[in-house]
Amino acid sequence: MRVWWRGRAGVCHPLVWAGLLLLMGVMGAFTSTNEAKRREPKWWRIAKVADPSNLISNHIKSNSLSDHDLDPAIRLILRRKQRRLVRDNPGVLVAIAKGARTAVHECQHQFRNRRWNCSTSVFVNGKTLFGKIVTKACREVAFLYALTSAAVTHTVTRACTEGTIDSCNCDYRAKGPSGMDWEWGGCSDNIDFGNKFARLFVDAGMKGRDPRFPIDLHNNEVGRLHVKDNMRKECKCHGMSGSCTVKTCWWRLPYFRRVGDALKDRFDGASRVLVKNLGSPRTPNDRRPNRRRKSRRRRRKSFRLFRPYNPDHKPPSKKDLVYLEESPDFCVRNQQLGIIGTRGRECNKTSIGVDGCDLMCCGREYHTQVVEVEERCSCTFQWCCVVKCKTCKYMKTIHTCS
Numbered sequence: 545m546r547v548w549w550r551g552r553a554g555v556c557h558p559l560v561w562a563g564l565l566l567l568m569g570v571m572g573a574f575t576s577t578n579e580a581k582r583r584e585p586k587w588w589r590i591a592k593v594a595d596p597s598n599l600i601s602n603h604i605k606s607n608s609l610s611d612h613d614l615d616p617a618i619r620l621i622l623r624r625k626q627r628r629l630v631r632d633n634p635g636v637l638v639a640i641a642k643g644a645r646t647a648v649h650e651c652q653h654q655f656r657n658r659r660w661n662c663s664t665s666v667f668v669n670g671k672t673l674f675g676k677i678v679t680k681a682c683r684e685v686a687f688l689y690a691l692t693s694a695a696v697t698h699t700v701t702r703a704c705t706e707g708t709i710d711s712c713n714c715d716y717r718a719k720g721p722s723g724m725d726w727e728w729g730g731c732s733d734n735i736d737f738g739n740k741f742a743r744l745f746v747d748a749g750m751k752g753r754d755p756r757f758p759i760d761l762h763n764n765e766v767g768r769l770h771v772k773d774n775m776r777k778e779c780k781c782h783g784m785s786g787s788c789t790v791k792t793c794w795w796r797l798p799y800f801r802r803v804g805d806a807l808k809d810r811f812d813g814a815s816r817v818l819v820k821n822l823g824s825p826r827t828p829n830d831r832r833p834n835r836r837r838k839s840r841r842r843r844r845k846s847f848r849l850f851r852p853y854n855p856d857h858k859p860p861s862k863k864d865l866v867y868l869e870e871s872p873d874f875c876v877r878n879q880q881l882g883i884i885g886t887r888g889r890e891c892n893k894t895s896i897g898v899d900g901c902d903l904m905c906c907g908r909e910y911h912t913q914v915v916e917v918e919e920r921c922s923c924t925f926q927w928c929c930v931v932k933c934k935t936c937k938y939m940k941t942i943h944t945c946s
């Protein structure tokens with residue numbers, strides 16, 4: 545560049561340099577704002593802004609949703625493609641809202657004893673669900689992507705069976721060969737629809753050169769895979785007085801807790817990776833339908849894009865969570881990353897795990913208090929049909945990090 549300018553102007557005029565510096569400044573600012581703008585997918589916020597039971601009554605009132613009927617707060621957090629999907633599949637918004645809430649609930653259960661407890665508190669950031677931690681491509685964030693994607697797959701599939709989405713039903717197609725004493729029959733949970741819908745909805749807009757996109761897309765797919773792979777066979781006996789001469793079976797969704805447990809295991813064994821530089825990885829583009837097939841195939845194999853950060857480790861499989869950078873320690877309050885820190889957290893004095901006081905309090909002191917707790921106890925069943933309990937009070941020793 546300098547050569548060109550010299551050839552042209554003979555000498556480097558100070559104005560030219562000033563211009564160059566300005567240009568570099570602008571480019572720098574551009575990349576850093578890009579960085580700052582990287583945050584959680586907006587639709588996650590539906591867990592905060594939409595109450596599924598209100599949505600249900602709205603849906604009943606309007607029967608079908610046009611863009612216009614969407615609650616403005618919801619319209620604001622959905623991309624155009626997502627709004628179209630919601631419009632084309634009346635009833636699905638309720639399932640998505642339930643999914644987002646399920647994900648929050650499950651995350652808080654799985655991480656209840658960890659330094660980062662999946663907090664969605666106001667401190668974190670009123671405008672987002674999980675807060676700024678999502679700007680980091682760490683393990684916890686990989687888990688969040690997989691879990692939210694799995695939850696939407698799960699609730700949409702369940703809603704198909706319940707008949708609350710106009711565009712899907714449960715699945716009557718028989719699958720595979722039957723067994724010796726049973727055959728396929730009845731109404732299976734329509735995981736194919738749930739998966740397909742979640743892929744369109746959850747993955748929407750994740751395209752571009754940012755190395756985060758292949759990571760996020762992969763983790764989304766890991767979530768969906770764990771729902772599908774944990775489907776269970778449920779059977780029913782027919783025949784004279786339950787003799788079970790004929791048995792029919794169908795596919796049922798797993799309990800979501802099971803999916804959460806499986807993803808938590810993947811969290812523990814997640815792979816830190818580098819994204820191979822393949823120029824600009826092409827991700828699906830709606831406006832070029834002829835390219836869709838190819839890019840979809842490419843995406844399914846997205847895990848081939850990753851190289852283990854530690855060359856001695858195995859490359860990640862398609863069911864492994866992947867992440868790019870180590871997690872912060874979550875020990876102390878960090879406004880910039882939306883971390884609350886572990887001050888005030890309860891810890892277990894005798895545990896040597898992450899819930900133990902040493903690890904939870906990051907080597908800091910902890911307070912010990914004896915508190916009175918109330919609990920329902922001595923419950924009896926009274927004919928008919930109430931359960932009556934007493935309230936018991938007892939003293940309990942608790943430890944909290946200082």
Ligand SMILES: *[C@@H]1O[C@H](CO)[C@@H](O)[C@H](O)[C@H]1NC(C)=O
Nearest residue numbers: 652661663884885886888889
């Ligand atoms: C997470 O920990 C904070 C204290 O750091 C606490 O106030 C909050 O209730 C916890 N959240 C959950 C969901 O357990």
Ligand SMILES: *[C@@H]1O[C@H](CO)[C@@H](O)[C@H](O)[C@H]1NC(C)=O
Nearest residue numbers: 891892893894895896897899
């Ligand atoms: C504390 O940790 C110990 C050892 O892991 C465990 O047996 C105990 O149930 C824990 N207590 C609570 C209150 O979780």
